[in-house]
Amino acid sequence: MTAAAWLALFSPLGAAVALAVLGDRISRSRAGLLVSGSVLVSFVSSAYVLARLLSEHPEQRSHVSTLWTWLSAGDLQVGFEILVDPLSVFMMLVVSGVGFLIVSYATGYMRGDDEERRYHAYKALFVFSMLLLVQSGNLLLLLVGWGMVGLSSYLLINFWHQRRSAVAAGKKAFIVNAFGDATVALGLFLVIQRVGALDFATVFGSAEAEIGRSNTVAVLIALGLLGGAAAKSAQVPLHTWLPDAMEGPTPVSALIHAATMVTAGVYLIARTHVLFELAPVVLHTAAVLGGVTLLVAGVIALVQTDIKRVIAYSTMSQIGYMFVAAGVGAYGAGMFHLMTHAFFKALLFMAAGLVIHALAGEQDIRRMGGLGRELPRTTRAFLIGTLALAGVPPLAGFFSKDEILANTLDGGPLGIVLFVFGVAGAFLTAMYSFRLLFVVFRGKQSEHVQHHLHREPNEGPLSMVWPVGVLAVLAVVGGLVSVPGGWHAVDTWLEPVSRPLVHPAGWMEAFSPILSVCVALLGIAVAWRLWGQASDLPTALARRYPLATVALERKLYFDEVYDALLVRPAARLAVTLERVVERPIVAGSARATAGGIRGLASRVAATQSGLLRVYALVVAVGLATLVLVFISVR
Amino acid sequence: MILASLAGDVLVWVVWVVAAIALLASGFAVVLFRNPFHSALALILNLGSLAVLYLLLSAEFVAAAQVLVYAGAVMVMFLFVIAYLGGRADAPWASSQAAVRVAAVVTCVVLLAEVVLVIALDARDGLSSAAEITEGFGSPRELGRLFLGDNLLAFEVSSLVLLIGAVGGVILGATVRRGEVEE
Amino acid sequence: MSIDTPAIDWAGLSPYFALLGGIVAALLSSVFLRGPARNAAGFAIAALALLGALAAAIALAVVDETGSGMIADSLRRDRLADVAQIVVVCAGLLAALLFVREPDAGERRGDAYALLLSAVAGMALFVAANDLIVLFLGLEWFSISLYILCAVTPERTRSLEASLKYLIVGGFGSAVLLFGAALVYGASGKLRFAEIGLAGPGSDRLLLVTGLAMLLVGLAFKVSAAPFHMWTPDVYQGAPTPVTGFMAAATKAAALVVALRFLTEAFPGEAALWTITLAVLAVASLAVGNLGALVQRDLKRLLAYSSVSHAGFLLMPVAAGNALGGRALLYYLIPYAALSVGSFAVVAARERELGRAVTIDGMTGLGWERPVHGAAMTTFMLGFIGLPPTGLFLGKFYAFSALYERGWTWLMIIGAVFTAVSVAYYLGVVRAIYARPVLAAAPAGGSPPRDTAIDVAIVASLVIAVGTFFGVDPLIDVVTRAVADLTFPF
Amino acid sequence: MLGPTVAAYLVLSAILFATGAAGVLIRRSPLIVLLALELMLNAGNLALIAFARQHADSGGQVFALAVMVVAATEVVVGLGLIVAMSRKKVELDVDALTELEG
Structure with missing residues (x-):
């Protein structure tokens, strides 16, 4: 059995390595087949x-x-396990x-892209990293997967590195994630120091005895883990990277960020819930973060105009629900929602991808409209996804979301507050998701649609x-594994690993x-009133409340605040250093060498002449300072 | 007896003062002369006065080596290269960046002040008295014994470093032969 | 007159003899042979000598249960020296591979091999030094060899330039180190490290710490720690790429191992002072290296700044001053050396292909034209960041643990912050590697033939870098034994 | 010990060291910079020999002799470099060449 698990882990890695080594020697379609085949192997093994x-x-x-003992330093033993x-x-x-579904979809979606093979290789790497993250048997290996x-x-x-915005978005995502990695790593240090082990069994077994409850160390450990979880799962205030991440190839990588990667934070909390429960404060913080995120993201989603961004904010909001669930201790409910969300969110993204595909890359919903007649199957798929997202019974989202809400009710006073948040969120969810549906598929066709729509027999390859x-099928029936008042298959299944803290009556x-x-029906009704029919109410509202509209369109200014507080000072520092230190001292020599072998003009040489002495001078100044310090402390 | 010792002391002082003045003056000269040739000559004087100081410190063999090897062989090579470069070896004295020059002088003065301070503070106790030396201290015989005994490795490695230096000098100085067959 | 010559430990000296034999043979072959034969013979001799030294060092590392002194105790024979020699010799081997087709070296290649061997021998001596004289001689031996090596391609003016700069600033650093050594000698009256340490709390502490300050500057200079790093970018850029690769890997390794041994043995009483100083230097190096690298376009220069920043990371475990730090340093050095040589090897290959200096844009499309080089370079860049799957991931982890044990969480945090900064420029390189060239960068004079030697070097570096990730456990065992003899102050 | 104490020699050595350092820092001719480096190394030697006298320990003298060899080697290599550079640019004015690294 464990052999099958190892196979599941390594088969995508094998595909990625093969693609890297083969380079141009493998055809594009084979590359796609190789990767989807390898992920299918993982699925079957799982x-x-x-x-x-x-x-x-x-x-x-x-x-x-355990494959082998990975490192042993003193008492600390960490296996590759x-x-x-x-x-x-x-x-x-x-x-x-x-x-697997994403990868298969991608072979169609990316067909014809110049760098298809690279894309498939990255995706295989992604699946491997994700599997490593969820399969690892200790915290260190988990961190490895986390980073990868x-x-x-x-x-x-x-x-698409030619796009500046894509490059910037990638950088932003990486930096936020690296911050999360760092906090997790700091948490691990504390665990090593207190428990002296990193494998889950030992850590969770002796956590309470070695760390204690609600003391500083316990809080710091849980905070470190929470930092990583919030960064990876795009929770306020570390969420800004996710909407920008939609710069990736439409909508495949977006999908990865929606259905799999961002749920890693929820997994982390569920996996290390023992550590979190030692610091209930932090666990509650997670719940509050989730509650705030689900509202903030829901509100912002109301005004976004990029089809992928709307779904991205919706993702943030739904993961907020999962954080709420994990935060009140309803791990099973959180994981259940994670699963159903993966189904219907993937469905939405793929349907959106079909739309974008049909419109030759257009993503602005204001330039869509009236697509319902042209793309009936896509519309049906989108409708199913939207209904599931909005929580309309009996689709998947209904069961999982309501399990979360029911669980919060048992969570004491905080739970009641979160319940209110959740219900408000449900209203918002219904509203923005149906807004998207109405704007894209109803109404009259925009000029853009009339000119650019290209029809294919099946609305796509x-x-x-x-x-x-x-x-679509999964989004409809996926919720039935757990029915309120009936059975709780997910809860029961996960019970041995993460026993829930709440038991709703x-x-x-x-x-x-x-x-x-x-509430959801109310939300749908409001959406109908606003966007379902020809009406100038939305514009009137926007005119009536210009400040609120602008604030929402600017995504509540999170980016601006970070920019002013962090990015710009750092950039200024770098520029200043470059001007003050780099250019006078170093740039001269760079110019000289760039000038080529023979072209060492005497003028450049004159710039050079100062350089060497400056180098030595800095050494001398450093020396004088060091000696001064040394003799004054003695 | 006391008188003789006193006379010896005075003599040593006189020699020391002369050598010290020569040392510092020639040191400044090395740095300040415009013409590298003159600087090199000043360095020879500097090395000579150092040899005198070494003698006062009972380091006979080192003093001899200083004069023979250093002031002799190395400086000859220096003068030869300067002569080879001819008048072209003359380099402008002044720096184009006055600020660097000022900063350099200030830094060196500060560094000097620090080291002198340390020596002065130390001179009250540790440095005030020197240990008694035996008859053979600093003699070729004594150093030979060390070089073949305790410091054998230093001896061997010094010669290796010199070999590498010589090879390097040949490699760098040799003209690159053109037209040699490349694979 | 009778002279008691010290006992010679022939077995213990075997790595040195292998290298010395190689130097002599390489010099002779370069005198007597011409053309291709000279190159081939030079490489064969260098490879044989280095492999011999490697085998000897490994054998010693296996045999040496406890350390001992050699030649009147002026040289140590212990596992620390053995491990450091293995690292240095391996860097030398990889660099020798890079020289095989170095176009600029021309007929000087035979000499280049001799000088490379000489530099390796100097470092091997340096890391085993047990007294101030041998310390200084070893330092100068390998430094002088490197000065000459930098200028071994005299057709390129900038390599002469680099060499002269290195010589002058390096000579300055050496003179400072010498003066410091003199002061330390004056304060303690001893030359052997351990005896300096045992000289006890005498009256000359002031003299001692002044000397210590100067010695630290001299060593920091060789480590390329800021603010004594300024020669690094110029010299790395100007020197022939194989030499740069060797310098980046070996000089740093040697200087750090010596710093570890020297400071713990000779200055246990001043531990607070030097550990804090090293911590400050580490922070300065991290800041200067990482911020400097952000604005570089030339790849060799970028890697030079990256090496300054890693000087910071490498100083952190030494600054921690505990046994964990010693182990972390040695472990870190192994993948770091492989990453350095490997990345410069890729640069060298690219340089020969394009016929000009490699900028970041010059890497465009490498991943498609030469998948193995591209994948290797990507791994190296990720490794420098500290991401799996290279040993640097665990190296950073170890270094941080050492700091944690010392209680210097602030330094850990600074390290983590600058790791995040470094992501920007390393990933810039990765991005270029896998970008499709907008305009096909046509290699000057057609594509050069496949260079097997350089491919071997790249793959070997890759194997070591990744191998240290998976084979952590045996390596930790090795480095734990290597530092077992040292007494750490904290 | 006749004459001034060891401390006096050390002060001389310190002044010589500072002079040499200043020379490296302010001169533009590589030849003179090399000469200044020699001054610095000799300052170290003077300190070594003074301390050797103070401790009555010949080790310092051995060190000084080794330094002498190293200094000679540095000179050889430095001069070789300067010659190679001057060769490389025969057509150029040597003033410009020396300015390059001065």
């Missing part, structure tokens, strides 16, 4: 592992497999399953259409769905 686990007693479903347990298998299935996910997402985001179909399970369905 399914096999699941089947094997199912045949075991629930309390014994945990297997560690994977952990196979219900939680990791759950994530493996989501990652490799949805990953950030890296491969960087590569995907600025895949087959390789793009079938994953959409599969996901019967009335909660009944009350919350009814309320949230009402």
Whole structure:
């Protein structure tokens, strides 16, 4: 069984390495096949592992497999090991399953791109990193996967390196993620220092005894982990990279950021919940972050005009729900929503991709409209995704979101507040998702559509259409694995790994769905009123509240604040250093060497003449300072 | 007896003062002369006065080596190269960047002040008295014993470094032969 | 007159003899042979000598349970020296591969091999030095060899320029180090490291710390730690690329190992002073190196600044002053050396292909034209950042752990921040590698033939860099034993 | 010990060191810079020999002799470089050449 898990892990890596080594020697279509085949192998292996686990007693479903002792320093032993347990298998299935659909879709979507092979290689690398992250058997290997996910997402985001905006977006994503990596690493140091081990079993087993509850160290460890989780999962205030990440090839990498990568934070909390529970303050912080994020992102999504960005903000908002769930201790509910979200969000992105594909790359929804008649299948797919997202029963999103809301009700006073947030969020979700649906598919066709729409027999190549179909089915039925008042398959499955802290009573399970369905329907109605029919109400509203509109369109100024506080001072420092230090001292010699062998003009040489002495002078000044310090401290 | 010792002391002082003045003056001259040829000559004087000081410090063998090897062989090579370069070796004295020059002088003065301060503070205790030396201290015999004994490695490595230097000089100084067959 | 010559430990000296034999043979072959035969013979001799030295050093590292002194205790024979020699010799081997087709070296190649061997021998001596004289001689031996090596391609004016700059600033640094050594000798009356350390809290502390300051400057100069780094970009850029690769890897390794040994053995009483100084130097190097690299276009210059920034990372474990730091330093050095030589090897290959200096734009499309080079360079750049799968990931982790143990979390945080800064320029290179060339950068004079030697060097560096990631455990074992003899102050 | 104490020699050596350092820092001719480097190394030698006398330990003298060899080697290499540079640009004015690295 563990052999199958290793196979699942390494097969995408093998594909990535093969593509890197083969370069131009493999044809584009073969490259795509190779990668999708390798991810399919991962999925099948994961399914096999699941089947094997199912045949075991629930309390014994945990297997560690170590390839070799990776490093041992003193008492600290870290193996190159994977952990196979219900939680990791759950994530493996989501990652490799949805990953497989994405990869297959991409072979159609990226066809004809100059650098198709590179794209496939990056994607294989991404799947490998993600699997490493969810399968690792200790915190250090988890950090490795964590970092590699950030890296491969960087590569995907600025895949189109000719676009300045893509490059900037990639950099931003990487820096935010690197910040998260750093905080996780600092957390790990504390764990090593206190517990002296990094493998999950030992750490979780002795955490309470070695670290203690609610003291500074416990809080710092949990904060470090939370920093990483919030960065990777794009939670306020570390969320700014995600909307920009939509610069990646439409919509494939966007999809990766929606369905898989960003859920890593939720996984991390669920996996290390023992450490979080030692610092309930931090756990509650996570919940509050999630609550704030789901509202903020929902509001911003209302005014965005780029089809991918709307879905991106929706992603942030939905992950906010998952953070709320994890934060109140309803890990199963969070993971459940993670799964259904992967289905319907992937569906939405793929449908959006079909739209963009049909419109030759157009992403601005103001230049769409009336596509319902032209693209009936896409419209149906989009409608299913939207209904699931909005939480309309009996689609997948309904069950998972309401499980979260029901769980918050049991979370004490904070839970009640979060419940209110969640219900408000449900309203917003319904509103912005139907706005998107109405604006894109209803109304009259814009001029752009009339000129650029190109029709294909199946509204897209087959390789793009079938994953959409599969996901549409999943988005409809995926929620049935867990039904309020009935059964809780996900909770039960994950029980041995992450026992929930909250147990909603019967009335909660009944009350919350009814309320949230009402709210969602209200949201849909409002959206209908505003965007569903020809009306000048939206513009009138915008005119009425210009400040609010601008603030929302500027995404509540998060970017501007970071820019002023961090980016610009850093840039100024670099520029100043360049002007004061670099140019006078160093640039001269660069110019001289660039001038070529014979062209060492005497003028340049004169600039040079100062240089060497300056070098020596700096040494002398440094020496004088050091001696002065040394004799004065003695 | 006391008188003789006193006379010896005075003599040493006189020699020391003369050598010290020569040392510092020639040192400044090396740095300040416009013509490298003159600077090189000043360095020879500098090395000579150093040899005198070494003698006062009972380092006979080092003093001899200083005069023979250093002031003799090395400086001859120096003068030869300067002569080879001819008048072209004359380099402008002044710096184009006065600020650098000022900063350089200030830094060196500060550094000097620091080291002198350290020596002065130390002179009250550690440096005030020198250990008694034996008869053979600093003699060729004594150093020979060290070079073949305790410091054998230093001896061997010095010769190796010199070999590499010589090879390097040949490599750098040799004209590049053109037209040699390349693979 | 009878002279008691010290006992000679022939086995312990075997690495040196292998190298010395190589130097002599290479010099003779370059005198007597002409044309291609000279090049081939030079390479064969250098490779044989280096492999011999490597084998000897490995054998010694296996045998040396406890350290001992050689030749009247002026040289150490212990695992620290052995491991450092292995690193230096391997860097030499890789650099020798790069020389095989170095076009600018022309007929000087035979001499170049001799000088390379000489530099390796000087470093091998330097890392084993046990007294001030041998320390100074070793330093000068390899420095002088490197000065000449920089100018081994005299057809390029800028390599002469680089060489003279290196010589003058390097001579300045050496003179400072010498004066410091003199003061330390004056303060303690001893030349052997351990005896200096044992001289006890006498009255001459002031003299001692002044000397220590000067010695630190001299060593920091060789490590390229800011603010004593300013020669680095010029010399790295101007020197022939194989020499640069060797310098980047070996000089730093040697100087740091010596710093570790020398400071812990000779200055245990001043530990607070030198550890804090090194920490400050580390911060300065991180700042200067990383910010400087951000604005570079020339790849060799960029890598030079990157090496300054890594001087900062490498100084951190030494600054920690504990056993963990010693282990971290040695471990870090191994993948770092491989990454350095490897990345310069890729630059050298590219340089020969394009027929001009390589800028970041010059890397455009490398990943497509030469997939192996591209993938290797990508791995090297990621490795420099500290990402898996190279050993530097764990190296940084170790270095940080050492700081943590010392209680210097602030330094860890500074290190982490600058790691984030470094991402920008390293990834810039990666991006260029996998960009499609807008205009096909036509190689000057057609594509040169495949250079097997350089490919071997690149793949070998890659294997070492990645191997240190996966084979951490045995390596940790090795470095733990290597520093077991040292007594750390913290 | 006759004459001035060791401290006096050390002060001389320090002055010589500073003079040499200043020479490296302010002169433009590589030849004179090389000469100034010799001054610095000789200052180190003087200090070594003075300390050797103070401790009555010949080790310092051995060190000084080794330094002498190293100094000679540096001179050889430095001069070789200067000659190579002057050769390289025979057609250029040597003033310009010396300015290059001065």
